Amino acid sequence: MVALRENKTMAFTAIISAVLIWGSSFIIKPSLFAVVDPVQVVFVQSLGGVLLLGAKNLLERKNFHLGRSDALFVMVSGVLGIAVYQMLLNYAIKLLGGAICSILTALVPAMCLLVDIGVLKKNWNLSSLISIVLSFAGVLLIVSMSGAGELNLLGYAAVLFSNGVWIYYCYFTSRRKTNATSTVFLFYQLVGCALLLTPYMLLHPLDVTALIDWKTFWQLAYMVVLHGILVYYLFIFAVGKLDVVVTNIFVNLVPIVALACNYLFFHELINTAQATGTALVILAVMLNSRSVGK
Numbered sequence: 237m238v239a240l241r242e243n244k245t246m247a248f249t250a251i252i253s254a255v256l257i258w259g260s261s262f263i264i265k266p267s268l269f270a271v272v273d274p275v276q277v278v279f280v281q282s283l284g285g286v287l288l289l290g291a292k293n294l295l296e297r298k299n300f301h302l303g304r305s306d307a308l309f310v311m312v313s314g315v316l317g318i319a320v321y322q323m324l325l326n327y328a329i330k331l332l333g334g335a336i337c338s339i340l341t342a343l344v345p346a347m348c349l350l351v352d353i354g355v356l357k358k359n360w361n362l363s364s365l366i367s368i369v370l371s372f373a374g375v376l377l378i379v380s381m382s383g384a385g386e387l388n389l390l391g392y393a394a395v396l397f398s399n400g401v402w403i404y405y406c407y408f409t410s411r412r413k414t415n416a417t418s419t420v421f422l423f424y425q426l427v428g429c430a431l432l433l434t435p436y437m438l439l440h441p442l443d444v445t446a447l448i449d450w451k452t453f454w455q456l457a458y459m460v461v462l463h464g465i466l467v468y469y470l471f472i473f474a475v476g477k478l479d480v481v482v483t484n485i486f487v488n489l490v491p492i493v494a495l496a497c498n499y500l501f502f503h504e505l506i507n508t509a510q511a512t513g514t515a516l517v518i519l520a521v522m523l524n525s526r527s528v529g530k
Contacts, residue, residue, distance in 0.1 A: 259493025281464030314425025317405025331391030374516030
């Protein structure tokens with residue numbers, strides 16, 4: 237019992253730490269994308285992760301062996317959950333900005349709940365249904381009051397689809413049956429991402445002179461080490477100890493962290509509609525967490 241409680245405490249600590257890093261990335265990315273192409277950022281994250289995790293696993297003499305079919309399946313999951321997810325979200329951030337995208341990311345818990353109820357046929361209650369309605373009402377309010385131009389609609393579609401891809405990644409990760417450690421598991425996922433994006437990089441090589449600027453260099457380092465490796469490692473660990481819905485409830489902290497960073501570093505405030513929509517989403521997740529926690 238004590239060991240189980242300690243595991244859950246570690247899992248909660250891991251997911252909160254991951255969300256703090258994830259939320260702050262929404263503020264870093266817009267300025268980084270002004271210098272480096274969003275797809276190039278994902279490639280640098282993937283390649284950097286492969287090199288760093290590969291070195292770490294070798295030094296610790298971790299067993300890299302996976303069956304051919306397992307390795308392929310894990311790499312495909314990485315392509316979807318890391319490369320495709322990050323490219324969609326980066327595209328949305330470039331169109332809408334980090335603050336709006338962080339708010340829309342808070343829909344993830346409600347979407348997880350929909351998967352649990354509609355696909356996995358798990359039990360539901362009134363609080364769950366109310367939380368889903370409030371979540372989507374909050375997002376509709378944000379969308380309706382933030383403009384609905386063609387580019388905006390593409391941005392909204394991209395971030396919502398990225399939420400769906402993220403949820404698939406979480407459910408896949410929670411059901412992984414390989415004996416590989418989390419770092420080896422993530423290593424193979426990042427290998428898949430790097431292989432997928434290599435042709436793009438050959439056609440659109442990174443301007444290395446951009447790395448001379450220390451701000452860009454440290455932003456990329458942040459994206460590789462913290463956002464590209466640590467966030468995913470912490471999520472894999474937490475999902476392995478907790479339910480997917482329980483883990484993703486903490487995604488509610490993402491917009492709070494992003495908006496707080498936006499205010500602290502750039503003195504930017506969201507408008508009334510965005511604040512109201514955010515409050516509805518947060519209320520929805522509180523209801524969701526209450527019902528799931530029971």
